[in-house]
Amino acid sequence: MTRLALVHSTIRKEEKLLLDEASRRGIPVRTIDIRAEVLDPASFRADFDVALERSVSTVKGDYAALFLEALGVPVVNPAAVARACEDKFLTSLLLARAGVAVPRFAMAFDVGAARRAVADLGGYPVVVKPPLGSWGRLLAKVNDEDALEAVVEHKDVLGTPPQKALYIQEFVRKPGRDIRAFVADGETLCAITRESPHWITNTARGGVAKNYPPTAELRDICARASAAVGGGLLAVDLFESAAGLLVNEINHTMEFRNSEEPTGTNIAGAILDYCLKKAKAA
Amino acid sequence: MTSGSASAAAPGTCPVCGGTIPSGGGLVATEIVVCPECQSMLVVESLRDGEAVFGEAPKIEEDWGE
Numbered sequence: 126m127t128r129l130a131l132v133h134s135t136i137r138k139e140e141k142l143l144l145d146e147a148s149r150r151g152i153p154v155r156t157i158d159i160r161a162e163v164l165d166p167a168s169f170r171a172d173f174d175v176a177l178e179r180s181v182s183t184v185k186g187d188y189a190a191l192f193l194e195a196l197g198v199p200v201v202n203p204a205a206v207a208r209a210c211e212d213k214f215l216t217s218l219l220l221a222r223a224g225v226a227v228p229r230f231a232m233a234f235d236v237g238a239a240r241r242a243v244a245d246l247g248g249y250p251v252v253v254k255p256p257l258g259s260w261g262r263l264l265a266k267v268n269d270e271d272a273l274e275a276v277v278e279h280k281d282v283l284g285t286p287p288q289k290a291l292y293i294q295e296f297v298r299k300p301g302r303d304i305r306a307f308v309a310d311g312e313t314l315c316a317i318t319r320e321s322p323h324w325i326t327n328t329a330r331g332g333v334a335k336n337y338p339p340t341a342e343l344r345d346i347c348a349r350a351s352a353a354v355g356g357g358l359l360a361v362d363l364f365e366s367a368a369g370l371l372v373n374e375i376n377h378t379m380e381f382r383n384s385e386e387p388t389g390t391n392i393a394g395a396i397l398d399y400c401l402k403k404a405k406a407a
Numbered sequence: 408m409t410s411g412s413a414s415a416a417a418p419g420t421c422p423v424c425g426g427t428i429p430s431g432g433g434l435v436a437t438e439i440v441v442c443p444e445c446q447s448m449l450v451v452e453s454l455r456d457g458e459a460v461f462g463e464a465p466k467i468e469e470d471w472g473e
Contacts, residue, residue, distance in 0.1 A: 133437065134437070135437055135438075135439055135450065135464070135465065136435055136436075136437045136438040136439070136451075137439065141433075141435065141438065144435065156435075158436075158437055181471050181472070181473075182468065182470055182471055183470040183471070183472060184470045255469075257469070257470060258469065258470075258472060259471065259472020259473050260471075260472055260473070262467075262472075285469060287469070288469075360473070376472075376473045377473075378472075378473050379473050380473045
């Protein structure tokens with residue numbers, strides 16, 4: 126029987142769904158609260174065959190993945206995949222290099238460069254995002270130069286160093302929704318739309334999840350997006366645009382509490398299946 | 408692991424308002440719950456004889472997400 130480690134910090138609904146599913150299947154699980162661990166390769170006892178990294182803290186999750194990989198344990202997702210997905214700028218660069226359609230984007234570090242970036246991207250409105258972050262937090266839709274100056278000044282004075290790296294993205298006029306696809310090594314398992322009258326459609330911000338049967342176009346772009354960031358178990362967020370689907374972001378420790386019911390897919394089960402497959406392949 | 412609530416609450420009670428929180432079984436340590444009386448975000452600090460001890464949930468940090 127394959128032994129699984131669930132690396133976590135705060136337990137969310139998703140981790141409970143995973144633990145319940147593992148219990149139903151009789152999969153032995155060691156839960157590891159990464160916040161309380163000592164990552165000492167000389168003393169850590171890796172008595173499991175595969176680790177599922179589900180830390181809500183990106184930084185701690187990264188170190189957990191690096192550590193366990195160094196001990197020879199396969200980790201879902203690998204540290205390199207996490208790195209490629211957690212930084213929006215790096216994700217966009219990798220996708221663009223692979224020829225995957227993305228909204229136009231640029232990075233700038235001061236207000237003058239930000240003004241030039243906006244001009245390069247086609248003008249206002251644009252969206253300014255922190256390169257690291259999630260749940261639609263600290264996004265700013267910037268409609269004019271006055272707002273741009275204010276946002277940049279606030280970040281410059283009040284922000285932490287990562288907040289002072291300005292990821293600027295063209296504002297995509299989407300049809301009141303975006304698409305999230307759940308993807309395992311390039312294969313789309315299921316997808317939802319997230320509908321909201323607000324321009325931020327994250328379910329963490331009130332977007333409503335509805336089933337979206339995957340189309341051939343969705344499957345194709347998700348396969349290519351997955352390959353661009355190194356594969357793994359991913360939630361690919363996309364915009365529908367006049368030019369077709371655009372990949373906005375990719376999440377490597379995806380939340381799915383609102384997606385199982387509308388899609389009729391046991392996502393927790395699919396995640397465990399994927400982990401068992403990785404353990405067997407190791 | 409908590410944000411460091413000042414006083415330990417009795418098992419099954421909210422450390423903020425003192426209200427009773429139904430455990431209903433199935434709680435796990437580090438799980439986040441909402442107090443039904445004061446709506447405070449709480450974390451399950453430990454489980455004692457099947458009863459949960461709650462603390463104030465940690466604040467969301469910059470690197471939290473999915």
